[in-house]
Amino acid sequence: MFDNVIIGQYVPRNSLVHKIDPRAKLLAILLFIIFLFISRHPVVLSLAIVITGTTFILAKIPFRYYIKGMRFIAILIFFTFLLHLFMTREGTVIVDWPWLTVYSGGVVEGSLIALRLFLLVLMASLLTLTTTPIDLTDGMERLMKPLKRIRVPTHELALMMSIALRFIPTLLGETSKIVKAQMARGANFSEGSLWKRLKSLIPILIPLFVQSFKRAEDLAIAMEARGYGGGEGRTKFRQLRWKRNDSIAIGVFVMFALLTIVFGFIE
Amino acid sequence: MQIKANHLTYTYMKNTPFETNAIDKLDLMIPGEQFTSIIGHTGSGKSTLVQHFNGLLKPTDGSIKIGEWTVKSDTKQKLLYPLRRHVGMVFQFPEHQLFHETILADVAYGPMNFGFSKEEAEKVAKECLANVGIDDQLFDRSPFDVSGGQMRRVAIAGVLALDPELLILDEPTAGLDPEGQEMMMKLFHDWYEEREERSIILVTHQMEDAARYSDEVIVMDGGNVIDRGTPRQIFAKKAELEKIGLTVPESVQLLEALQAHSESELNTSAFTLEDTVESILSFLHKKGRD
Numbered sequence: 060m061f062d063n064v065i066i067g068q069y070v071p072r073n074s075l076v077h078k079i080d081p082r083a084k085l086l087a088i089l090l091f092i093i094f095l096f097i098s099r100h101p102v103v104l105s106l107a108i109v110i111t112g113t114t115f116i117l118a119k120i121p122f123r124y125y126i127k128g129m130r131f132i133a134i135l136i137f138f139t140f141l142l143h144l145f146m147t148r149e150g151t152v153i154v155d156w157p158w159l160t161v162y163s164g165g166v167v168e169g170s171l172i173a174l175r176l177f178l179l180v181l182m183a184s185l186l187t188l189t190t191t192p193i194d195l196t197d198g199m200e201r202l203m204k205p206l207k208r209i210r211v212p213t214h215e216l217a218l219m220m221s222i223a224l225r226f227i228p229t230l231l232g233e234t235s236k237i238v239k240a241q242m243a244r245g246a247n248f249s250e251g252s253l254w255k256r257l258k259s260l261i262p263i264l265i266p267l268f269v270q271s272f273k274r275a276e277d278l279a280i281a282m283e284a285r286g287y288g289g290g291e292g293r294t295k296f297r298q299l300r301w302k303r304n305d306s307i308a309i310g311v312f313v314m315f316a317l318l319t320i321v322f323g324f325i326e
Numbered sequence: 327m328q329i330k331a332n333h334l335t336y337t338y339m340k341n342t343p344f345e346t347n348a349i350d351k352l353d354l355m356i357p358g359e360q361f362t363s364i365i366g367h368t369g370s371g372k373s374t375l376v377q378h379f380n381g382l383l384k385p386t387d388g389s390i391k392i393g394e395w396t397v398k399s400d401t402k403q404k405l406l407y408p409l410r411r412h413v414g415m416v417f418q419f420p421e422h423q424l425f426h427e428t429i430l431a432d433v434a435y436g437p438m439n440f441g442f443s444k445e446e447a448e449k450v451a452k453e454c455l456a457n458v459g460i461d462d463q464l465f466d467r468s469p470f471d472v473s474g475g476q477m478r479r480v481a482i483a484g485v486l487a488l489d490p491e492l493l494i495l496d497e498p499t500a501g502l503d504p505e506g507q508e509m510m511m512k513l514f515h516d517w518y519e520e521r522e523e524r525s526i527i528l529v530t531h532q533m534e535d536a537a538r539y540s541d542e543v544i545v546m547d548g549g550n551v552i553d554r555g556t557p558r559q560i561f562a563k564k565a566e567l568e569k570i571g572l573t574v575p576e577s578v579q580l581l582e583a584l585q586a587h588s589e590s591e592l593n594t595s596a597f598t599l600e601d602t603v604e605s606i607l608s609f610l611h612k613k614g615r616d
């Protein structure tokens with residue numbers, strides 16, 4: 060039923076990208092996203108495509124699997140493209156029908172935004188596809204560490220995120236089970252008026268809520284029983300180690316950022 | 327209701343790196359009007375198989391025939407609703423499906439889905455709740471306000487309220503104490519005996535239950551059926567069962583140990599307390615004569 064959900068999904072592979080330190084990955088993606096949206100120079104954009112493509116190939120994620128999970132996002136990107144295509148009123152007129160005018164600027168703007176969104180989504184999903192949730196939250200906690208000075212509860216934020224990520228598959232499995240149980244009792248989710256269909260979701264949502272609360276309570280008790288007392292003075296069993304490849308990866312993205320700035324001046 | 331699987335294959339998460347073949351080209355015929363048990367190690371595909379019996383899963387490949395319904399990979403969902411009226415299903419931890427404000431309304435949910443009026447549905451619900459031993463004082467209570475054992479019985483009443491011909495039970499006694507397990511199994515067996523045309527398919531890890539109640543036992547391993555027969559035939563093959571991670575009922579273990587120790591022949595296929603005592607007595611008797 061939820062076979063195609065790839066949000067928060069981790070695909071174990073023995074690849075170069077998988078082995079990069081999560082801190083490096085987070086920083087690299089941050090750089091990439093910021094500078095991708097700054098420049099519109101063809102060289103910078105081509106470089107962004109090459110970087111994304113190379114990362115994707117190095118990550119060894121099967122292309123077919125990826126495309127299936129991206130279907131929904133693709134629709135969103137397509138609509139954004141259309142929106143820009145019709146709304147932009149710059150450049151020369153290409154199509155001039157009574158009910159529709161398309162300017163050349165529209166094509167450029169639409170393609171540009173679609174390309175940027177596509178690269179952004181690809182990179183961002185590569186992050187979760189190649190990083191275990193535990194590494195991801197460890198990395199975030201480390202990067203947020205300076206914020207602790209101004210009393211941001213960094214450890215708690217990271218813990219919340221790791222619990223949320225950990226329970227996505229559990230929640231999906233549970234939803235699928237409850238849907239099946241109610242279908243076995245004759246529930247029908249695909250027929251009738253919109254109101255009727257919405258109402259037919261109640262028998263799924265209520266058990267889901269009840270169980271989520273119960274699970275949260277169990278988890279809290281289990282954590283307390285094992286002596287959890289917040290982040291204060293807590294040491295880590297798994298240490299993050301910065302390696303040479305991590306520096307190289309960051310290096311590539313810093314170069315990308317610098318080039319973007321350079322081409323910005325040339326323009 | 328008779329079930330016939332023809333080259334049935336089911337693959338989870340097809341075309342992803344997590345692709346698993348849970349059922350692999352399975353051919354199977356289960357006659358109607360009998361009590362059948364399916365045993366097998368965790369992950370052998372039992373749950374996946376039985377979810378085909380009421381159209382919750384559609385085969386990835388091959389087909390399955392349940393009574394007069396045939397289900398293939400391209401069968402429309404719409405055609406499967408009537409099937410679910412005739413095939414009831416109790417999942418592991420069925421209490422997770424409760425949602426209504428009152429116990430009575432929750433049990434009436436199934437019949438109302440199949441077009442019963444509120445009055446009719448509540449009448450059926452009351453009968454079923456009485457059958458599973460829920461007191462009428464509890465009918466207007468919230469299903470979340472009663473004990474775990476009672477919640478489970480309410481959920482089971484909710485399935486029985488559809489008056490199915492075939493009842494599928496997927497580890498229905500998991501997480502109950504031994505006494506609760508026995509009561510639950512007796513409840514199902516009584517339901518089964520009540521009418522000639524009723525059948526039960528029980529998926530279980532309790533070899534004692536499989537041995538005691540079934541007419542036939544089906545053994546699964548690695549997504550396929552590897553053996554079937556009467557409890558007597560199946561539980562005589564201790565070594566084969568142990569090879570795939572299963573055991574024989576405790577009564578059989580006891581009698582086999584006795585047989586090995588005393589080096590004399592005795593009847594080891596006893597599945598009830600009475601039969602076990604009988605077997606031991608006749609052994610002692612024979613011993614006394616020697």
Ligand SMILES: Nc1ncnc2c1ncn2[C@@H]1O[C@H](COP(=O)(O)OP(=O)(O)O)[C@@H](O)[C@H]1O
Nearest residue numbers: 338346348366367368369370371372373374375
């Ligand atoms: N929702 C699911 N998604 C992916 N794989 C599954 C799912 N459910 C079961 N499987 C896999 O299918 C196989 C058979 O599982 P299942 O039918 O639940 O076995 P059993 O009920 O005998 O324990 C197992 O390998 C299991 O990991």
Ligand SMILES: [Mg+2]
Nearest residue numbers: 372373374496
């Ligand atoms: Mg199972």
